[in-house]
Amino acid sequence: MNSKARFATKVALSLTLAYLIPFAMGWPQASTAATTVMLIASTGSQRESFEKGTLRVLGTIVGATVGLILVGAFAQDRFLYMFSVSIVVSFIFYFRNAYQSDPTLLMLTAVMTLMMSNGGDAEGAFLYGVDRAYMTVFGVVTYTLVGVYLFPSKAEQNLSALLQETLSIQQQTFTKISESLPGMIKPETSAATDASSCNDETEHEPTEEASPSLDELIEKLFTAQSTLEQRFSVVKKESSEIAAYLQEWRLVIHHSQKITQLLATASNARFNHNDTENYLPDFPDFIEQIDHLLQQSQQFLASPETGETFRFSENKLKANEEKLSGSDHLTRASVLTLGYLLNRLYDNASKLAETISCIDSITKTVSFKEQLAPSQSAFLWWDAENFKTAIKVFVTYWVAGGLWIAFNPPGGYSFVIFSTIFMAVLSFMPLHPKALGFLFTFGFLFAIPAYVFILPQLELGVELALFLFIYTFVGFYLFKGPITIFFMLGMFVLGIDNTMTYHFGIILTVMTLFYLVVLMIVFSHYFPFSSKAEHLFLAVRQRLFFHLHRLLVTMQNLKPTWLTRITLALHLKTANVASKKLLLWASKVDVSYFNNNTQEQLVLYAKRCGVLMGHANNLVAAQTILKNNSLITKLRETHIDTILPSLVEVHGKAKPDSGDHFDHAEQEYTKAEQALEAFFESLDLDQVNKNDIAGFYLFLHLKRNLYESLKNVEEASQGIDLDNLKMHRF
Structure with a gap:
C-alpha cells in the first residue's frame, strides 16, 4: 500500500469510528468528533504520536475553558462577547501559524473557543459547550489511537x-x-572504468544526458x-x-x-x-x-x-x-x-x-565531543503573513458577525464560526477561491445522490460504516491538505445522525450556509490583504532583498552589541523564510494573465534566489567561526564592502538600469579583489598563523560565491517582467 492510500485509509477508518462509536453509545454531536478528525487530517502532518495526541487534548481543553469563561463573563452582552472572542481567537491563530511543529494543536484551541457559544443563547450554553469539548477530545483520541497502533509512522x-x-x-x-x-589526477581504476563504460556506451547505447x-x-x-x-x-x-x-x-x-x-x-x-x-x-x-x-x-x-x-x-x-x-x-x-x-x-x-x-547500535557510542549550535525556536516570530492572518481573522469574524446580526443567514452563528475557521486555515494558501467553490460543488455532486438514493436504504451499521469509509477515502485519496475540507463538507451536509429526518429543505439550507461560507472566504482572499499569487510573489521578493541588504550591512559592524546580534538573526531568518515562500508563489502564479512571463522563468528566478540565500547562510556561519581571525579583523578596519550591499539593494528595487549597475560593479569588484591581493602581499606571512591565512582566503571565496550567485539572480531576472505582474485582475 503506497503512502497516499495508507493515509486515506487511516483517516477514513478514524472518521468512521468517530461517527459509529457515539451512535452506538447514544452520545450527542457525533459530527463534532468527525469534524475534528477531518480538521486534524487535512491541516496536520501524516505522522501520529501519543505526545501530539496529548497536546491536542490539552489544547482542546484550554480552548473549551477559555470559551466557557468568555460565555459566562459576557452572556448578557453580545457585543462584548463577540469583541473578546475576536481578539482572543486572532491571537491564537497568530500563534498557531507561528508555531513550527504541529499546527493542529493551537488550531483546536481556537476552534473550541469559537464553538463554545450556543448562538448567543445563554440557557444551556454550559452543557452545550461541555458536549462539544467532550466530542472534540473523543475525535482527537480516536485519530491518535488509530494512527499510532494501526498505522504507525515510519x-x-x-x-x-x-x-x-x-x-x-x-x-x-x-x-x-x-x-x-x-x-x-584521477585514480587509474576510476579512469579505466570511465573509459570502459564510455566505450560500451559508444558501441551499444545512445549517448546519455550530460551529468x-x-x-x-x-x-x-x-x-x-x-x-x-x-x-x-x-x-x-x-x-x-x-x-x-x-x-x-x-x-x-x-x-x-x-x-x-x-x-x-x-x-x-x-x-x-x-x-x-x-x-x-x-x-x-x-x-x-x-x-x-x-x-x-x-x-x-x-x-x-x-x-x-x-x-x-x-x-x-x-x-x-x-x-x-x-x-x-x-x-x-x-x-x-x-x-x-x-x-x-x-x-x-x-x-x-x-x-x-x-545510530541503531546498542553498544557503540560516539567517541568524540562536539559543541552543537542551540536548537532553533519552535516559533517563527515577526512573519508578515502571520500578522496579516491574525488581522484577517479579526476582520472576517466581524464582517460575518455583522451579516449574521443584520440578515440572520442560514446556520445563524455557525456561519460566523465556519467562516472564521476556514478563512484562518486557508489564509495565504496557494489556492484560488474559485477552485474552492468547484471542490465544494464537486462534493455536493456526491452528497446529493447519496442523500436521495443511498442513505434511506441503509438499515445496518455496517452499511453506514462502509458508506462513510468510502466517501472519506475518496476525499483524502484524491485531494491533499486543507482543500480536502471542501470536498468533505458534502458529507457533513447530509446531517448523519442516529435518528435521520429526510427533508430536502434542510439539506438546501445547509448547502446555502456553506456556499455563504465560501463567499466569505472569497472576500477574505482579497480583503483586507490580497492573497493573489503574483502579489505575494512581488511582496516576498521585495522583503527578501530588503532583509538581505540589511543583513550584509549589519554584518560589517566591527563591535556588534546584543541588539545588533538580535537584528542580524532576525534579518537572516526573515530572508530565509522569504526565499522559500518566493519559490512557492512563483510556482502558483497564473501566467495566463501575464503574457510577458512564463512559469519556468519565475521558478528559475526563485531557485536562484534560494541558492543566493544558501551562500548568504554560509557567509554568516563562517563569520562566527572566523570572528577572531587577525587578517579579517585588520581588513575590516581599513575596508568596508559597499559593492555587495549596493547590488542587493539595486536588484531588490528592480531599477531599469540595474544591468548597468552590475556591469559597473564587475569592474569595481575586480579592482577591490586586486586591492585585497595587494593588501595580502604586503603582509609578512611568516608572522601570521596558517589557519588565519586560510581563513582569510576562505572569507574572500565566500564573498565571491555570494557575488557570483547574485549575478546569476540578476541574469535570471532578465527573463521575467515584474511590471507585468503588477497588472490588476480579479
Whole structure:
C-alpha cells in the first residue's frame, strides 16, 4: 500500500469510528468528533504520536475553558462577547501559524473557543459547550489511537531516505569539485572504468544526458540539506526511534550541514597555483580518502552492521614547507586554503561516518565531543503573513458577525464560526477561491445522490460504516491538505445522525450556509490583504532583498552589541523564510494573465534566489567561526564592502538600469579583489598563523560565491517582467 492510500485509509477508518462509536453509545454531536478528525487530517502532518495526541487534548481543553469563561463573563452582552472572542481567537491563530511543529494543536484551541457559544443563547450554553469539548477530545483520541497502533509512522525510514539523498548529492558534488582542482589526477581504476563504460556506451547505447553542472549540484545540495533539516526538526520528538538516538541524529545533521557549507565554499573557489602535488604530496590519496568516507557514510546508513568497527581518526593533509616557503604570497595562500578546506572536509566526513554507524547500535557510542549550535525556536516570530492572518481573522469574524446580526443567514452563528475557521486555515494558501467553490460543488455532486438514493436504504451499521469509509477515502485519496475540507463538507451536509429526518429543505439550507461560507472566504482572499499569487510573489521578493541588504550591512559592524546580534538573526531568518515562500508563489502564479512571463522563468528566478540565500547562510556561519581571525579583523578596519550591499539593494528595487549597475560593479569588484591581493602581499606571512591565512582566503571565496550567485539572480531576472505582474485582475 503506497503512502497516499495508507493515509486515506487511516483517516477514513478514524472518521468512521468517530461517527459509529457515539451512535452506538447514544452520545450527542457525533459530527463534532468527525469534524475534528477531518480538521486534524487535512491541516496536520501524516505522522501520529501519543505526545501530539496529548497536546491536542490539552489544547482542546484550554480552548473549551477559555470559551466557557468568555460565555459566562459576557452572556448578557453580545457585543462584548463577540469583541473578546475576536481578539482572543486572532491571537491564537497568530500563534498557531507561528508555531513550527504541529499546527493542529493551537488550531483546536481556537476552534473550541469559537464553538463554545450556543448562538448567543445563554440557557444551556454550559452543557452545550461541555458536549462539544467532550466530542472534540473523543475525535482527537480516536485519530491518535488509530494512527499510532494501526498505522504507525515510519519517521526514521523517511528521515534516513532524505539523509541518503543528501549524502549522495554531497559525494557527487565533491567528485565534481575535485575534478576541477589544480593538479588533480584521477585514480587509474576510476579512469579505466570511465573509459570502459564510455566505450560500451559508444558501441551499444545512445549517448546519455550530460551529468549535472556544478551549479546545478550546489542548488540540489542546498535544497536537500534544507529539506533534511526541516524534516528532522518536525519528527525528532514524534518518533521514538529517533528520540532514542537523538544526540546521534543531531550530530549527523550538524556534520552534514558543515560538509554542505564547505562544498558550497569550494564550488567557486579560485586557486592561484598549479601542480598541487608538489606542494601537498599526499593530495591525490587524500582526495580518495575523503571520497571513500562519503561512500562509507552511505554504506553505514544502508547497512548499520558494516560500521561496527569504524572510528573517527584525525588525519591532516600536510604541506611541503620547503617548497611552500619559496613561493609567492598568492601561491602560498592558495595552497594553504586548499589544504584547510580538505582537512575540514575529511574531519567532518570522518565524524559523520562514525556518527551514522552509531545510530541503531546498542553498544557503540560516539567517541568524540562536539559543541552543537542551540536548537532553533519552535516559533517563527515577526512573519508578515502571520500578522496579516491574525488581522484577517479579526476582520472576517466581524464582517460575518455583522451579516449574521443584520440578515440572520442560514446556520445563524455557525456561519460566523465556519467562516472564521476556514478563512484562518486557508489564509495565504496557494489556492484560488474559485477552485474552492468547484471542490465544494464537486462534493455536493456526491452528497446529493447519496442523500436521495443511498442513505434511506441503509438499515445496518455496517452499511453506514462502509458508506462513510468510502466517501472519506475518496476525499483524502484524491485531494491533499486543507482543500480536502471542501470536498468533505458534502458529507457533513447530509446531517448523519442516529435518528435521520429526510427533508430536502434542510439539506438546501445547509448547502446555502456553506456556499455563504465560501463567499466569505472569497472576500477574505482579497480583503483586507490580497492573497493573489503574483502579489505575494512581488511582496516576498521585495522583503527578501530588503532583509538581505540589511543583513550584509549589519554584518560589517566591527563591535556588534546584543541588539545588533538580535537584528542580524532576525534579518537572516526573515530572508530565509522569504526565499522559500518566493519559490512557492512563483510556482502558483497564473501566467495566463501575464503574457510577458512564463512559469519556468519565475521558478528559475526563485531557485536562484534560494541558492543566493544558501551562500548568504554560509557567509554568516563562517563569520562566527572566523570572528577572531587577525587578517579579517585588520581588513575590516581599513575596508568596508559597499559593492555587495549596493547590488542587493539595486536588484531588490528592480531599477531599469540595474544591468548597468552590475556591469559597473564587475569592474569595481575586480579592482577591490586586486586591492585585497595587494593588501595580502604586503603582509609578512611568516608572522601570521596558517589557519588565519586560510581563513582569510576562505572569507574572500565566500564573498565571491555570494557575488557570483547574485549575478546569476540578476541574469535570471532578465527573463521575467515584474511590471507585468503588477497588472490588476480579479
